[in-house]
Amino acid sequence: MTDQPDELLPTTRRALLHHIAVAQAESRTPSLVAGVVRDGRLVWSGARSMVDGHAPTPDVQFRIGSISKTFVAVLVLRLRDEGLLDLADPLGRHLPGTPADGATVAQLLAHSAGIAAETPAPWWERTDGALRPALGDLLEPEGAHKHPAGRRFHYSNPGYALLGALVERLRGEPWGEVLRREVLEPLGMDRTTLLPEHPHAGGFAVHPWADVMLPEPLTDTGLMGPAGQLWSTLTDLARWAAFLAAGDDKVLAAATVAEMRRPAVGPDDADWTYSYGLGLQLRRHEGRVLYGHSGSMPGFTAGLWVSEEDALAGIALSNATTGAATTLIASQLITLTAAHEPRLPEPWRPLSEVDEELLALTGPWYWGTSPQILRLRADRALELAPATGDGRGSRFRAEADGTWTGLDNYYAGETLRVVRAADGTVSHLDLGSFVLTRAPYGPADAVPGGVDPAGWRAY
Template sequence: MTEQPDHLLPTTRRALLHRVAVAQAEGRTPSLVAGVVREGRLVWSGARSMIDGHAPDADVQYRIGSLTKTFVAVLVLRLRDEGLLDLADPLGRHLPGTPADDVTVAQLLAHSGGLAAETPAPWWERTDGALRPELGDLLEEESPLKHPAGRCHHYSNPGYALLGALVEKVRGEPWGEVLRREVLAPLGLDRTTLLPEHPHAGGFAVHPWADVMLPEPLTDTGLMAPAGQLWSTGADLARWAAFLAAGDDKVLSADTLAEMSRPAIGPADADWTSGYGLGLQLRRHEGRLLYGHTGSMPGFTAGLWVSAEDGLAAFALSNATSGANTPLLAAQLIGITAAHEPRLPAPWRPLTEVDQELLALTGPWYWGAAPNVLRLHADGVLELTPDAGGHRGSRFRPQPDGSWLGLDNYYAGETLRVVRHADGTVSHLDVGSFVYTREPYGPAGAVPGGFDPQGWQAF
């Protein structure tokens, strides 16, 4: 067998349902629906509610809060890919007159523009959007920036409201209509809407010290809608997770989605536990790298994560303001599925044809005295890996000019070049100015700075 089946084993399904049941009971939420996506297909969904025998199915709408931001980010990246804007553009170039004119599009996407986390009072999530009719109402005019732009990650809901307005300005129509036409319809997300449509869950607050509930208002947040307005279903979020995992050229390429899921600012080391890309949150959970987003609005919480390494994604939705940790639950569902049914590796296959010059490049290379190994894989990718391990190992994809582009880790985006002597024989590898030679500081090597003419010696 080379592919995973379209269904999960009974023991896996039981473990997933148990985890959902515990989350609903301990989180004291009126209802909770969750699901697991494997290799782009919804392979399991389950739900629990406070009404015996009446759990919601994957077609019931819940408000998804800040998961809305992933949809807005896709709209903005579509504009970039079409050449209508650059991520380095200041917002004022396309949407002049806001308090954030000098903040770049990329900084807004990554929450690194230094903008305030919330609007001026009143609390935007629980009040009618008519109270903030102009873009200038979304930020304090005197001090819209709480940090210098580009210096740190500071989550900003108004920043995404401005991105929604940017989409409207460039496209010339409401962002919700652009979203429906350019994203939702092509992907078949026909139950994802700006306002709730039947059947949908009602939102509640649950008293922290007593088992009683209070209905939360279902507000239309107006200009703040791009920060958290959308309603969706488990079935639609499964399709959205599949898109975030693999892309769809009708909407956005896999390469652009990979760009969105890389840290946009920081982290500074390899041991980071959380970060933010271009509209996607990044998180490590039990050693697993996840990307997706969390969401909350009064009456609702949501979480969706993708694990590219496992070929899995999961979502969880609840209709209580607090209590059920849906982002954690979604991460746990991925972990449970991966533990019970680990991904089957693709079968090893040899190259269909051999480039003898490339084959001759494989084997040991030395950065100074540090041994590295260059390997050629069946997909035509070169991999340069330190013999002792470490974070400098990277894969490289061939480019039309004969160079190789770094795909990941330390050399992501850097260029590997094969440098030759005048007679065409290989002198060394140049990777972002680092020289790799066939011998450790060999006398014939092109080693910057030269070397002691006596060579290696005993001391």
Template structure:
């Protein structure tokens, strides 16, 4: 995807408007100039397609295109988490399993798989010295070399404490259960199916060199390009803008060849309670959560010596953005990626999908719609075109949920209070509908009707004036 100017665009028919493109390019140019980074490439994905990409460089006329590799640091963790969730979905492990059940003999035997994914196992943030990001992985040939003898810094499961060695252990877990190196498993099970052939463990031409920029002078120093060995699952990967656009599209919608959308939704739910009163950031299962300008984003930031990266998805806006730079610090690429989403959403807000009616009518379901009462509280049940029932409190509140049909005739709650709970249509002996049972709560056609199947019964005198 060659680039002929600083503002490059894809050949997709749904390109962004000129004013949007100009605003995005301006933000990228400011980030490169003020962040003093040798080069910077960024892009916006809308509804799963790369609709804009732009770049700036210290060399006139030589800005990188989306096929140039950059090191993506801890964005690697999102790939490792997908590999682990694939193992779970196949039944090869449970997220509640202690690591020692599958990979015994490490200092983290008692930490659960879920805790390692969510950085809530209480493990140390880094390896024992020397600094692992700038030293050859051969210095730590065994898993026992990745953690101190007493690696727990916090009680397991109580708080989020970021742990790079924890993800190295997850990579080793993948290797143990698959019987081959995690990088090869990643290539075969994830990268190849998604068409991400420019995402690799080691750099492949063309790739950017990594630099440190002096904090007080406009001079640079090359950073080492190390192979971190067993620590690779914490931040080894190299990727391109084009490949990260594909990764963003996958994180937004899933792909049954790799991981279903339901599992991805599980990954982006907060795994540990927030510690800041404003809840500006959190962590799921391998995905960072971030609030930015009123939007809830999920994705990940990344940094390694010489490189920083950021990728975020806004499900509500149908947008994602990435940013990559080749300086150790300076350009805040995670913030830049979030800002690109905000700029695009402000200039071109998402159009709602057209309303369309059901393609066929189920008379029994149609008869269930309308008002239902939980005690004296009015609710309404609607049948939606996507084939779900929607139960809503008329007075507002959070008990409302959508329900998806199940093979046994029941309905599974998808969100809010009744997420994971079951709705059943309870019938009388003559086949007529008596009530709805939603997680044992009874919903009736009238508030405390005399014949209603309400636990505890209804006062025989009925409604009275006092």
């Protein structure tokens, strides 16, 4: 529960409308619809159109292009969470006979399998999927690999087509039907479909040097569908943004959704602006790290981005092949909303119950001579942080066996244990073999390598 108002302030709404009005006019896009999601709810939507009085509503479908990949990734991770595959499995274990047999599922999800970015000619986005009737038609038999697997990020549309085929193989039915039953229906996304359903926008190309337009073909891309086939609406994508922010146990646990947005391949530069997780893009925008995805198909561009720290998401959809920078538009919607209405922090509240033994563990601990502070949080969680300066810290989740598991930073996945002396008193903490003691290098019998018997002394 928060004190955040249900609606945006008039000044915020005006700033957002001005932003998309400028974007539609300057990019010369036939129509543009956009929205802001806050704390899981669509709190603002706006639209601009070349035809007065005919701006698209939040229920009008647009093609969302590669945002489709986020849905495919969720289907694959559902299979992983059910134990039907491992992310380290080579694709050929489940879907043999493709040029990507040796690529792992994780590498395909993260675009690090090293395979080609596109299919063999003709360009798949503007041609009927019947031209590529078999999985072997999606990649060149020779030369499908452009880089060593797992070494670098190389975006691959055919890679996601193969992941869609993997879902079909393990579920025994078309990936679109699996998506409808396992994801769209549970989330109430009944306006997200493989093919357009009325009302939907038509896609156009706008001439680069003249204010004239050309209709784009609305193709069914067949086997390439998982790479960019889906159509959706602002209303449905607001639900999708809420899901990507918090998860939903009916579809995918919050912990697995969080796994999707962790970078899977190291960025190429220290001051990175773009990275990729397991089906989600990450980008920096004006000091924020956003996650989500961009999308484009002939006649359409789309952007959906989420800011975890602000509990905000921005969505923008256009029906022009080029021009409208929907990723930038959606990102700026987050920036504008956060600037006008910064997130209110949750009020501090004391714990509802206290375990005296855990309370006794709090306070200063020492790793060698480095002071650390251990704090008790809700649900028996612990938080370790350096007392001064830089150092290693982490949050820890309580486990049923009396240990804790690190959730982030250096100690992510590592186990924290309380070690007791023969008389039952706490001797020290063991953190992945590191020993934390109540005094610097003491007690001596707990410190790896021992302690000089003369103890601390002046020189």
